[in-house]
Amino acid sequence: METVLIVDDEKNYPPILSAVLEEEGYETLTAASGREALELLDGSDVDLVLTDMKMPGMDGIELMERIKITNPDLPVIMMTAHGSVDKAVEAMQKGAYTYVLKPFDNARLALYVNKAISMYQVIKENHRLKKDVEAQYQFGNIIGRSKAMHGIFETIKKVAPSSATVLIEGESGTGKELVAKAIHFNSPRKDKPFIAVNCSAIVETLL
Structure with missing residues (x-):
């Protein structure tokens, strides 16, 4: 089962998002800050990060940039209010998969998450197949x-x-x-x- 990490300092949104995504068949983890999110990512197998754009300390863009250093393929979806759309577009230019506006539409959110995770699974499978091919032609495997x-x-x-x-x-x-x-x-x-x-x-x- 795929796992989504939800990052938001507002207490109201994570439980709602968890309910929506668990209804879609995903497991969810929640973090109240960018630093907590990085700690969870360090010890958990996560398939997508859904993060708020504006948070105290480390904002969503900085969190995404930190994530991309260690896992450039991991999809990140930004959540933002109407007044921060320009920032969300900037985040996409820096590597975010897409963004959703608060208050969000459940069906649209689920669609974005499904597409992003499907893409990530394909990328991971391609990496695995590539490693298998490379291993096949290592010297130790030539009889x-x-x-x-x-x-x-x-x-x-x-x-x-x-x-x-x-x-x-x-x-x-x-x-x-x-x-x-x-x-x-x-x-x-x-x-x-x-x-x-x-x-x-x-x-x-x-x-």
Whole structure:
């Protein structure tokens, strides 16, 4: 079950917001200040932060900026009064997912929260899949204990950090693409896509 952290120094809003979001199937945590919110985030798995814009001490924008340092993908929704819309727009420019006006519309709030958390879940899943792919092509996961294979591992380690073009030769089925992927996923370019091209299927004049 996803968790929403509600941050507001006003005593009236957190219980109402908790009721609305728990009706949507979310767990909720509440904090009365930015500092308390950061302490909760340090020890809790939170999927969205719903924070008031104007609070004593640390305001909503500063809280968001502190959150983004450690978790840039965590969505933050700002709550603000009509007179602070300009500040809310500023918050969005700095990374807030969106803002809601007080007094808020329950259905609209739930819609924003649902969309933001869905987006966050997709981002987390993409990060997980990327880590799985990278782990798959770590040296320890390439089968081979012979002296020749250890020599290949050492060569991969040497060429992976460079930007030089690498030509890999070998018989069909000997793992040339596996070595190519190992070079890619152990290089500074690992965040870029790996594109495999079947050269035998391309007309000779295009190569």
